[in-house]
Amino acid sequence: MGFFSGLKEKLSSFTEKATEALSFKKIQDGLEKTRRSFISNLQSLLGSGRKIDESLLEEIETILLTSDLGYATTEKIIEKLKQRVKQEKYENSEDLFNILKEEILNLLYEENPTNENIYELSNAPKPYVILVVGVNGVGKTTTIGKLAYNFKNAGKDVVIGAADTFRAAANEQLEIWAERANVDIVKQGQGADPAAVTFDTLKSAIAKNKDVVIIDTAGRLHTKGNLMQELEKITRVIKKLKVDAPDEVYLVLDATTGQNAIIQAKEFMKVSKVTGIILTKLDGTAKGGVVIPIVDELRIPVRFIGVGEKIDDLQVFNPIEFVEALFVSKS
Amino acid sequence: MFESLQEKLEVALKRFRGQHKISEENVSEALKEIRKALIEADVNLQVINKFIENVKTKAIGTEVKGSLLPEQAIVKIVNEELVELMGKKMSDITFSPKPPTIILVAGLQGSGKTTFCGKLAKNLRKRGRHPLLVAADVHRPAAILQLKQLAEQIKIPVYSEEGKDARSVSKNAMDYARKFGRDVVIVDTAGRTTIDEVMMEEVADIAKLINPTETYFVVDAMIGQDAVTTAKAFHDALSLTGIVLTKLDGDTRGGAALSVLDVVGKPIKFISTGEKLDALEPFHPDRIASRILGMGDILSLVEKAEQQFDEKEAQKMEEKLRKNQFTFDDFLEQIAMIKKMGPLKDLLGMLPGMDKQLRNINIDDKAFVKVEAIIHSMTKLERENPKVINGSRRTRIAKGSGTKVQDVNNLLKQFEQMQKLMKNYVHGKKNRFFPRIPGMN
Numbered sequence: 091m092g093f094f095s096g097l098k099e100k101l102s103s104f105t106e107k108a109t110e111a112l113s114f115k116k117i118q119d120g121l122e123k124t125r126r127s128f129i130s131n132l133q134s135l136l137g138s139g140r141k142i143d144e145s146l147l148e149e150i151e152t153i154l155l156t157s158d159l160g161y162a163t164t165e166k167i168i169e170k171l172k173q174r175v176k177q178e179k180y181e182n183s184e185d186l187f188n189i190l191k192e193e194i195l196n197l198l199y200e201e202n203p204t205n206e207n208i209y210e211l212s213n214a215p216k217p218y219v220i221l222v223v224g225v226n227g228v229g230k231t232t233t234i235g236k237l238a239y240n241f242k243n244a245g246k247d248v249v250i251g252a253a254d255t256f257r258a259a260a261n262e263q264l265e266i267w268a269e270r271a272n273v274d275i276v277k278q279g280q281g282a283d284p285a286a287v288t289f290d291t292l293k294s295a296i297a298k299n300k301d302v303v304i305i306d307t308a309g310r311l312h313t314k315g316n317l318m319q320e321l322e323k324i325t326r327v328i329k330k331l332k333v334d335a336p337d338e339v340y341l342v343l344d345a346t347t348g349q350n351a352i353i354q355a356k357e358f359m360k361v362s363k364v365t366g367i368i369l370t371k372l373d374g375t376a377k378g379g380v381v382i383p384i385v386d387e388l389r390i391p392v393r394f395i396g397v398g399e400k401i402d403d404l405q406v407f408n409p410i411e412f413v414e415a416l417f418v419s420k421s
Numbered sequence: 422m423f424e425s426l427q428e429k430l431e432v433a434l435k436r437f438r439g440q441h442k443i444s445e446e447n448v449s450e451a452l453k454e455i456r457k458a459l460i461e462a463d464v465n466l467q468v469i470n471k472f473i474e475n476v477k478t479k480a481i482g483t484e485v486k487g488s489l490l491p492e493q494a495i496v497k498i499v500n501e502e503l504v505e506l507m508g509k510k511m512s513d514i515t516f517s518p519k520p521p522t523i524i525l526v527a528g529l530q531g532s533g534k535t536t537f538c539g540k541l542a543k544n545l546r547k548r549g550r551h552p553l554l555v556a557a558d559v560h561r562p563a564a565i566l567q568l569k570q571l572a573e574q575i576k577i578p579v580y581s582e583e584g585k586d587a588r589s590v591s592k593n594a595m596d597y598a599r600k601f602g603r604d605v606v607i608v609d610t611a612g613r614t615t616i617d618e619v620m621m622e623e624v625a626d627i628a629k630l631i632n633p634t635e636t637y638f639v640v641d642a643m644i645g646q647d648a649v650t651t652a653k654a655f656h657d658a659l660s661l662t663g664i665v666l667t668k669l670d671g672d673t674r675g676g677a678a679l680s681v682l683d684v685v686g687k688p689i690k691f692i693s694t695g696e697k698l699d700a701l702e703p704f705h706p707d708r709i710a711s712r713i714l715g716m717g718d719i720l721s722l723v724e725k726a727e728q729q730f731d732e733k734e735a736q737k738m739e740e741k742l743r744k745n746q747f748t749f750d751d752f753l754e755q756i757a758m759i760k761k762m763g764p765l766k767d768l769l770g771m772l773p774g775m776d777k778q779l780r781n782i783n784i785d786d787k788a789f790v791k792v793e794a795i796i797h798s799m800t801k802l803e804r805e806n807p808k809v810i811n812g813s814r815r816t817r818i819a820k821g822s823g824t825k826v827q828d829v830n831n832l833l834k835q836f837e838q839m840q841k842l843m844k845n846y847v848h849g850k851k852n853r854f855f856p857r858i859p860g861m862n
Binding site for chain 1: 436457460461463465466467529531532533561563566567568569570571574616617643644646648651654670671674677696
C-alpha cells in the first residue's frame with residue numbers, strides 16, 4: 091500500500107501548486123463560499139470517537155448514495171473500506187474518514203493530475219480547438235463564456251464559434267458572453283448548418299493565427315441519433331482543417347444530474363472523443379457526486395467546475411476540494 | 422447499466438417458488454433489489470426508505486393469488502404503491518374563476534422553463550385561451566430574446582421591459598393582461614439556485630406581487646438526489662401548486678418525480694418531452710411508475726395497441742394462433758396494424774428489457790417494406806402453407822420482390838420461429854420474450 095502512504099505527500103504538494111496556479115487569477119472560491127454556511131456532517135459523524143461497526147458503514151453508505159455516487163460505486167467503496175479496516179486494523183472512526191477520502195481521491199486522482207497548467211498549451215500546434223458538448227440546459231454557453239475569459243486572461247488569443255444554431259437566441263446569448271470576455275465570435279443565423287459555422291470559425295482562426303478556438307454546440311439529448319450524428323459531422327469538418335483536432339472535447343455535465351449522467355457520458359463518447367468533463371452548477375446544493383462513477387468507469391478526467399453565473403466563476407477542478415465539499419451538507 | 426428489475430427479481434425470488442404467502446423472509450431479497458432499482462432511478466434515499474417500509478408492511482401476509490408468482494405479486498404491490506404516491510389520475514391546470522389565470526414558472530437553471538412556457542402557451546391557445554407570456558428572466562443573457570423568438574413561432578404576445586427589475590416587469594404585465602384581455606398569464610422567471618438568497622427573495626416577491634393562481638416548479642427529469650433539497654427550498658419560498666417534469670424524452674428513469682412529489686405533495690401537471698413546441702403531455706402516474714421500476718412503458722404500449730386492434734379481429738387472430746393457422750396473410754395484416762401504431766422505434770422503446778439494446782439502433786420503418794414485398798410475391802397457396810415453398814419457388818419469390826434468396830430464406834425461417842413462439846404463448850407456457858419480428862435483425 092505504498093501508494094497510499096505517498097498519497098498524502100502528493101496531495102499536499104498538488105494543493106500548493108494548484109493554489110499557486112489559481113492565485114494570479116481573480117477567481118473567487120465558490121466552493122469555499124458555499125462551505126462557510128455548511129458544517130461537515132460526516133466529520134461530526136466520524137470524528138466523534140465512534141467505533142467502526144456496521145451501522146457506521148451504513149451511515150457512510152447513505153452519505154455516498156445521497157451524493158449521487160450511484161449503487162455500484164458506493165458498494166465498491168464500502169467494500170474497499172471494509173477490507174482495509176480488516177487488513178490495516180483500523181478501529182476508530184476518524185481513520186475511517188481519512189481512508190474514505192483517500193479511496194475516493196484515489197478514484198479521481200489517476201485521471202486528474204495535470205489540470206494545473208491547463209491554460210498554457212505550450213506544445214500544442216495552433217489553433218487549439220476545443221469542442222464543447224452536452225445535453226440541454228447543462229450550461230454549455232455560459233461555460234464557454236467563462237472558458238474564453240480564462241484563456242484570454244492567460245494571454246491567449248481566443249475565438250468562439252456559435253454552432254448552436256438551433257436554440258432560440260443561443261447566438262445572442264453567446265455574443266454577450268464573447269463581449270464580456272472580450273474575444274471574437276463567428277456566427278451565422280439561426281437554423282444554419284452547425285458544421286458550416288464550425289468550418290468558418292476554424293478557417294478564420296487559422297487565417298488570424300488565433301491560439302484557441304472554442305466551439306459551442308446545441309444541447310442534444312444523447313438519445314437523439316440524428317443530433318449525435320451531427321456532432322460526428324462537426325468533428326469531421328474540424329479535421330479537414332486541422333487533422334488531429336479537436337484537441338479537446340469537453341463534455342459539460344450538470345452537477346444536479348443523477349445516474350443518467352453516466353449514460354450521457356457513454357453516449358457522447360461514442361460519437362466524439364471526450365477528453366474531459368466540465369462540471370457545472372456546483373454553487374447550489376448539489377455536489378456532482380456522479381462524476382466519481384464516471385471517472386471510475388469511463389476514465390475521463392474532470393477539468394473544470396462551474397461555481398456561479400459570473401464570468402470568473404469557472405475554476406480548474408481540484409479533486410481534494412471536491413472530495414471535501416462532498417462531505418458537507420446543509421446544517 | 423440498468424438491468425430489468427423484473428429479471429433481477431426473478432433471480433432473487435427463485436427460491437420461493439410455490440410459497441403462497443409473502444413473508445418477511447421471502448420478500449427481503451426482493452425489497453433489496455427494488456431498493457437498488459430505485460437508487461439507480463435517482464429516487465431520493467429517504468423517500469426510498471419510507472417507501473420500502475410501506476411496501477413491506479403492505480406486502481407481508483398477502484396471499485399470492487392465482488397464477489401470480491411471488492415476484493410478480495411484489496412488483497404489483499410496488500407498482501400500485503408508486504402509482505398511489507404519484508396521484509391516481511392526471512391533474513389539469515386550475516383556472517381562476519376570475520381571469521386572468523396567473524401561472525408562475527420557477528426552477529433551477531437549465532431545467533427548461535422558457536421552453537416549457539412556450540409549450541404551455543401553445544397548448545392553452547389550442548384550448549381557446551388567450552395567453553400572454555411574461556419575460557421575467559432579466560438576468561440570463563438573451564433570455565428575453567429567447568422567449569420572444571419562441572413566442573413569435575407560435576404567434577403569442579410577450580410582455581417584456583428591457584433593463585427593469587423582474588418584480589416590476591411581472592406587476593406591470595398583469596395590468597397589461599387585464600387591459601388587453603389576455604385570460605392566462607404565464608410568467609417565465611430566471612433560473613436560480615436555492616442557496617442564492619437574493620434570487621430566492623426575488624421570486625418570492627414576484628409571487629407576493631402577482632398572487633399567482635398556479636405556481637409550477639419545473640424540474641429536469643434527470644436530476645439526482647438533490648431533487649429533494651431543491652424542491653423543498655422552492656416549495657418553502659413559493660407554496661408550489663404543481664410540478665412540471667422536463668426532458669423525459671431522454672432515457673432517464675425519472676425517479677426524481679417521486680422525490681419531488683414526496684416533498685411538494687402537489688400533482689405533476691405536465692411532462693415535457695422534446696424541443697418542439699407541441700411536445701407537452703399530461704402526466705400519467707402509472708407510466709412513470711413502470712419507467713422508474715425499469716419495466717418499460719408497457720401501459721402506453723398496451724394503450725396504443727388497444728387503439729389499433731379491433732377486439733373481434735384480435736379474437737379471430739387468437740383463434741388462428743390456437744389452431745396454428747397463422748399465415749403470411751395474417752402476418753401482413755399484423756404489419757399493417759403495427760405500422761398504424763406509430764414509428765417502430767417508439768414502440769420498441771416502450772417494451773421492458775428491450776429498450777436498452779434497441780434504443781440506439783435507428784430502426785427503419787422501411788424494414789417492413791422488404792418483408793411486405795416478399796410476401797406480396799408469394800402465391801395464395803404459398804402464403805397459406807409456407808411449407809410448399811421449395812428452392813425454385815424461393816428463387817421466384819426473390820426475383821419478384823427484388824430481394825435475394827437469402828432474404829426469403831430468412832423470412833421463412835423467422836416466420837417459422839414466430840409460429841412456434843406464438844404457439845407456446847397461446848398454450849399458456851410462460852414466456853417473457855417478445856417474439857422476434859421477421860425481417861428485423
